[in-house]
Amino acid sequence: MQQRFPIAAATFKGGMRDKFLLGLGIVSMLLVCTMPVFGSFSMRDVAGAATTYGLSLVSAFGVLLVIFIGGTLIPRDIQSRTIYSAVTLPVSRTRYLLEKYLGLAHLLAFSMGALGVVNLAALGLMASYYPPDKPLAWGNYLVYLFFDLEKLLVLAAVLIFLASIATSAFLPQVLTVAVYAIGLTTEKVKLYVESAEGAKNISPALKVVVQWLYYICPNLSPFDFKVQMIYALPVDPKIMLLALLYGIGYIVVMLVLASFAFSRRDFV
Amino acid sequence: MKRLLCLCIGLLLMSTLPWLTAARNDAPSPERLGYKPSFEVTYFSSLEYRYLLSELLFYDATFYYGTILEKPGLRPDYIMIGRYIDYATRLNAFNIDAYYLGQAILVWEAGLVKDMNLMLERGAKRRDWDFYLPFFLGFNHAYFLNDPKGAAEYMSQAAKLNPRATFLPTYVGRLYYEADKTKQAIQYLKVVYEGTFDQKLRKSILVRIATLESIQFLEGAVRKFEQKTGRRPAELDELVSAGILKGIPPDPYGGHFFYDRSDGRIKTSSKMALQGAKNDRH
Numbered sequence: 001m002q003q004r005f006p007i008a009a010a011t012f013k014g015g016m017r018d019k020f021l022l023g024l025g026i027v028s029m030l031l032v033c034t035m036p037v038f039g040s041f042s043m044r045d046v047a048g049a050a051t052t053y054g055l056s057l058v059s060a061f062g063v064l065l066v067i068f069i070g071g072t073l074i075p076r077d078i079q080s081r082t083i084y085s086a087v088t089l090p091v092s093r094t095r096y097l098l099e100k101y102l103g104l105a106h107l108l109a110f111s112m113g114a115l116g117v118v119n120l121a122a123l124g125l126m127a128s129y130y131p132p133d134k135p136l137a138w139g140n141y142l143v144y145l146f147f148d149l150e151k152l153l154v155l156a157a158v159l160i161f162l163a164s165i166a167t168s169a170f171l172p173q174v175l176t177v178a179v180y181a182i183g184l185t186t187e188k189v190k191l192y193v194e195s196a197e198g199a200k201n202i203s204p205a206l207k208v209v210v211q212w213l214y215y216i217c218p219n220l221s222p223f224d225f226k227v228q229m230i231y232a233l234p235v236d237p238k239i240m241l242l243a244l245l246y247g248i249g250y251i252v253v254m255l256v257l258a259s260f261a262f263s264r265r266d267f268v
Numbered sequence: 269m270k271r272l273l274c275l276c277i278g279l280l281l282m283s284t285l286p287w288l289t290a291a292r293n294d295a296p297s298p299e300r301l302g303y304k305p306s307f308e309v310t311y312f313s314s315l316e317y318r319y320l321l322s323e324l325l326f327y328d329a330t331f332y333y334g335t336i337l338e339k340p341g342l343r344p345d346y347i348m349i350g351r352y353i354d355y356a357t358r359l360n361a362f363n364i365d366a367y368y369l370g371q372a373i374l375v376w377e378a379g380l381v382k383d384m385n386l387m388l389e390r391g392a393k394r395r396d397w398d399f400y401l402p403f404f405l406g407f408n409h410a411y412f413l414n415d416p417k418g419a420a421e422y423m424s425q426a427a428k429l430n431p432r433a434t435f436l437p438t439y440v441g442r443l444y445y446e447a448d449k450t451k452q453a454i455q456y457l458k459v460v461y462e463g464t465f466d467q468k469l470r471k472s473i474l475v476r477i478a479t480l481e482s483i484q485f486l487e488g489a490v491r492k493f494e495q496k497t498g499r500r501p502a503e504l505d506e507l508v509s510a511g512i513l514k515g516i517p518p519d520p521y522g523g524h525f526f527y528d529r530s531d532g533r534i535k536t537s538s539k540m541a542l543q544g545a546k547n548d549r550h
Contacts, residue, residue, distance in 0.1 A: 043466040
């Protein structure tokens with residue numbers, strides 16, 4: 001990877017050396033270890049409660065990673081002026097941007113994998129002490145982790161796009177948090193405004209705004225497979241396939257837009 | 269020197285923490301369970317953490333109830349607990365803990381049987397592998413709503429979901445032919461006890477079973493008295509004076525048992541709730 005994608009390799013190494021990642025990793029591992037405490041308050045489903053807590057932690061860890069590590073990738077290069085040497089390299093700006101994204105994706109996959117393994121061990125331990133009604137579906141855990149990673153990659157693509165047009169690190173981070181919140185809400189709100197109850201309570205103008213937001217912002221809800229993991233529910237292959245395609249499509253669109261913006265950007 | 273002084277002032281101010289906790293602990297109970305936003309706001313703002321939020325709402329209601337029980341003279345805010353359980357089960361219709369809590373508190377102590385049944389029906393549709401929810405529904409219909417036909421339907425569903433529970437088919441039959449509700453309630457509570465991990469809840473179930481067993485014992489003694497004298501007793505002390513009992517057993521909830529001549533049933537002044545909730549059937 002280092003020879004074929006040197007910028008991606010440097011981004012991955014830089015991210016691994018980041019103290020924020022280390023701190024966040026340690027805190028997350030410790031929190032995962034508190035799963036038995038959280039689950040112990042359950043009356044009937046100790047393993048289910050602990051799993052809910054563990055999966056929510058892993059997801060929150062991933063989002064913080066995207067925002068705080070991914071959010072500084074390009075702005076840091078601009079502020080430290082290393083971008084000048086980067087744009088003079090015999091690589092296109094698009095390649096620079098894509099390799100930055102690739103490095104971040106690699107870092108996300110590695111971090112989520114590491115935390116996912118710790119979480120998996122904790123879940124197995126909990127399930128052996130407090131057997132759930134239905135045996136844990138380990139395949140669903142892989143599905144959950146894979147699609148949670150895809151959600152983070154979509155979010156990272158949005159962040160790269162915003163960073164390619166913004167002049168500071170702060171603005172893309174704040175906007176990505178907003179996109180994250182909207183992305184997890186648009187589907188619910190759209191379904192609500194289209195329901196009989198929503199039609200009565202919501203004005204037509206607001207309905208149009210909601211529908212626009214639904215199509216423009218990424219819909220992150222389909223990547224959430226927590227409930228299938230917690231309660232060992234069957235996963236619909238059609239939904240998985242569509243979510244996979246939608247996620248890839250959104251990432252491609254964001255990176256293309258980022259490439260357009262970044263190629264025309266004046267750093268002087 | 270200035271820094272040291274500031275540090276001392278800071279530490280002094282921080283030492284108010286135990287008083288702050290004590291003051292918060294003494295605050296009126298409704299303020300302790302004060303989550304007020306509408307369900308829609310809760311649902312939309314929960315992002316991808318609605319399952320976690322559902323658990324947290326359940327925990328909040330459980331801790332609140334546990335705290336109230338430890339304070340004599342306070343009555344839990346059942347409406348608020350019901351709201352928490354409703355939100356928890358709407359955010360995550362699979363959350364069995366919330367149904368358990370609701371069945372233990374709202375039904376037995378607050379008499380909110382129909383509200384709880386609506387939540388249980390919602391849950392039974394989603395947790396289609398779990399026999400507990402139709403079992404709860406069946407029991408509520410039989411014991412609280414006097415609807416043996418509806419109860420039998422739910423119990424049949426429960427029996428299909430858990431063929432290992434061999435008592436369920438006979439339980440269904442008894443709902444039709446047997447009027448001994450105390451026995452039904454004891455058997456129901458024993459099933460709930462077996463499926464509960466929480467030690468506090470297990471303890472409270474055991475207390476309720478002990479109370480019902482005392483009632484069952486007294487009901488038997490009343491029947492003996494009727495056979496012996498050909499009339500109903502005016503009060504339970506007559507069972508002692510007639511030599512059927514050596515004494516009246518104490519109510520584990522702190523009340524006292526009495527005989528209600530209007531319906532011929534043994535009841536307790538505690539209503540089997542530590543705070544004496546008004547709507548309990550006993």
